Structures are given as structure tokens and as C-alpha cells.
Amino acid sequence: MPDSKFIHSGEEKKTQVQSMFDGIAGRYDFLNHFLSFGIDHYWRKQSVKALNMDDGQTLLDVACGTGDQGFSALKATDIQVVGLDFSFNMLELAKKKIDKRNLADKFEVIQGDAEHLPFQDSTFDALSISYGIRNVGTISAALSEFYRVLKPGGRLSILEFAEPEGWFFGGLYRFYFDHILPKIAGMLSNKSAYTYLPESVRHFPDRGDFKALLASEGFDWVRHRNLTFGMTVIYSAVK
Ligand SMILES: C[S@@+](CC[C@H](N)C(=O)[O-])C[C@H]1O[C@@H](n2cnc3c(N)ncnc32)[C@H](O)[C@@H]1O
Numbered sequence: 001m002p003d004s005k006f007i008h009s010g011e012e013k014k015t016q017v018q019s020m021f022d023g024i025a026g027r028y029d030f031l032n033h034f035l036s037f038g039i040d041h042y043w044r045k046q047s048v049k050a051l052n053m054d055d056g057q058t059l060l061d062v063a064c065g066t067g068d069q070g071f072s073a074l075k076a077t078d079i080q081v082v083g084l085d086f087s088f089n090m091l092e093l094a095k096k097k098i099d100k101r102n103l104a105d106k107f108e109v110i111q112g113d114a115e116h117l118p119f120q121d122s123t124f125d126a127l128s129i130s131y132g133i134r135n136v137g138t139i140s141a142a143l144s145e146f147y148r149v150l151k152p153g154g155r156l157s158i159l160e161f162a163e164p165e166g167w168f169f170g171g172l173y174r175f176y177f178d179h180i181l182p183k184i185a186g187m188l189s190n191k192s193a194y195t196y197l198p199e200s201v202r203h204f205p206d207r208g209d210f211k212a213l214l215a216s217e218g219f220d221w222v223r224h225r226n227l228t229f230g231m232t233v234i235y236s237a238v239k
Contacts, residue, residue, distance in 0.1 A: 006196050008203040014113070014137040018086050021065070024193045025089035029066050031188060035181055043159055043232050044072040046225075047128055050157040050236040053077045057125035060084065060149060062114045062142070063132025067094035069159075070107050073128070082124075083109040084117065115141040122151045130159040134204045143217040150239040156219065157236050161201045164230040173231050177201070207233060 007013045021028070032040055047069065053059065055078040061070045064083030073081060085091050094109045112118050114129070114136050127146050136142045146156055164170045177198040185194030205213060207224050214222045219237035226233055 004199060004203070006199055008200065010137050013135075014086070017135045020193045020196065021085075021087040022089040025066070025087065025093055027188060028090065029068070029093070031185055031194075032068075034188075035184065035194075039228055040068070041072070043227055043234075044069055044130060045076070046227060047130060047157045047159045047234055048073045048076050050225075050234050051126040051128060051155050053079055053126050053155075055079065058082070058123070060117075060119070060124040060127045062117075062127065062129040062146070063135065064094060064109060065090045065132075067097050067107070067109065069128055069130040070094075071097070071101065071103075074103060074106055079106070081107045083107065084112045084114070085109070086111060086113050115145060117145045117149050119149045121148050122154075123149050124154060125151055126155045126157070128157045128159070131161065133158050134160055134200050139205070140213060140217065143214060143219075147217050147219060147239055152239055154239045155236065156214075156239070157234060159232060159234055160204065161197075162204070162207065162226075162230055162233045163201065165226075166229070169229040169231070173229075174198075210235060 007016050051059070053073070058080045059073055061081060061083045064070055064085045067083055070081040070083050073079060083094060088111060091109050091111055098104055098107050098109070114132065115138060127150055133139060133142060150156065164173045181197065182194045211222045211224060214235065214237050219239060221238040224233050224235050
């Protein structure tokens with residue numbers, strides 16, 4: 001495993017991640033769009049497409065943060081969205097955004113843990129998680145919960161950062177993520193959260209290992225698609 005300043009698995013990781021996101025919540029949206037040059041809107045749209053939802057269906061967006069993945073899904077289809085996150089401050093911002101967009105009848109958020117979802121088996125038609133799976137304490141525990149709460153035939157779409165595969169974009173990415181991003185973020189927010197980001201990407205399983213993990217939890221049709229030179233990956237699968 002690569003060098004670590006942070007904890008990358010288990011219950012202690014959860015406490016670290018929860019307080020990190022509670023701490024940066026106020027600046028999260030601004031930094032997200034600013035540091036990704038706004039490309040995150042496109043990445044979210046692609047994740048929604050992978051779910052192939054019909055009007056009237058239900059979506060669980062796990063680790064919903066301030067709600068942007070849910071909003072992206074609601075732009076594309078007339079569905080019901082439940083967002084779940086364990087950071088109180090991120091959820092407070094999501095609630096404000098839902099009210100501002102008059103979407104309270106379509107989008108509700110609840111506080112909870114991705115590894116212990118407070119829903120019955122086979123509840124949702126689709127499940128998304130964007131830039132969240134890398135942050136959970138035990139990835140297999142979360143995936144097993146995703147499988148449990150999805151209906152048979154339900155689709156899963158996971159959006160996550162990855163290291164680009166080629167040497168050129170890989171090098172460019174590492175330079176930006178390791179040196180530029182933490183400096184800019186440090187000036188505008190909490191620097192340690194943005195030092196955690198590249199470190200956590202390095203600790204996340206590579207594409208093949210992660211797909212194997214999805215298959216071992218029972219998912220079929222496990223696929224991945226690289227976006228923007230592979231700095232973000234969509235993993236999709238079906239229960
Ligand atoms: C990088 S943010 C992503 C937020 C949002 N999905 C987005 O795309 O902007 C990661 C989110 O995962 C949440 N999170 C991490 N581990 C979690 C867990 N075990 N249960 C629930 N939420 C979790 C954090 O609180 C945080 O809001």
C-alpha cells in the first residue's frame with residue numbers, strides 16, 4: 001500500500017471522513033466545480049444515463065452530500081430520489097438546495113451510513129453513488145447493502161476518481177492532484193481534506209479489482225467506462 005497520512009479503512013476512517021465533510025461542507029460545492037473546471041456536471045450526467053431510468057421509478061443516491069447527483073437525475077427523468085449521507089452539514093446544504101429548487105415532493109434526504117442502509121430488501125429501482133464509495137469504511141459492506149436494497153434487475157452506477165492509465169495523462173493528473181489541487185484548496189478551505197483526496201484515490205482498488213469486488217457481491221453486467229482520459233470512471237452493474 002502507498003504511504004499514508006490518513007486512515008483508509010474501518011470505523012476510524014468513517015469518523016475521520018464524517019468530520020472532514022462536516023468541516024468543508026460550506027465550501028464543498030464551490031470547490032467541486034472550481035477544481036474540476038465544471039466538468040463534474042458532465043460526469044454526473046453520464047452516471048445518470050448509465051442508470052437508464054424511467055419516469056415514476058425510485059433512485060437511492062448514497063453519500064449524496066449536497067445533492068448534486070440527485071438534481072442531475074431529476075433533470076433527466078421524473079423520478080423519486082432519496083439521498084442518504086452521514087454528514088449532517090452536507091445534508092443541511094442539500095435540504096436548502098432542494099427547497100430552493102421546489103423539489104421537496106421529489107427529493108428527500110436522510111442521515112445514515114452507507115454500510116447499514118435503513119431500507120428493506122429490494123426497495124429501489126436504481127442506486128447511485130458519486131465520489132462516495134472511496135470514502136466508506138469497508139467497501140464490501142457498502143456494496144453488499146447496495147445489492148440488498150436494489151430490486152432484482154435494478155441498476156447501480158458508481159462514479160469515482162481514478163488515476164488515468166497512460167503515462168502522459170497519468171503524470172499530468174498526479175501533478176495536478178498532488179501539488180496544485182491541495183494548494184488551491186488550502187487557500188480556500190481545509191487543506192487536509194484535499195491532501196486526503198489524492199491519497200484516497202491511490203488506496204482505492206484499481207478498475208479490475210473493483211469490478212471483481214462488484215461481481216463477488218453478486219452483481220451482473222459489471223462494466224466500467226473511463227471519462228475524461230480516465231480521471232473519472234463510471235462503474236455500472238445490475239442486480
Ligand atoms: C466527495 S463527497 C460526494 C458527495 C456527492 N455525492 C457529490 O457527488 O458531490 C463524499 C460524501 O460521502 C459521504 N460519506 C462518506 N462515507 C459515508 C458513509 N459511510 N455513509 C454515508 N455517507 C458517507 C460524505 O459525508 C460526503 O458527503
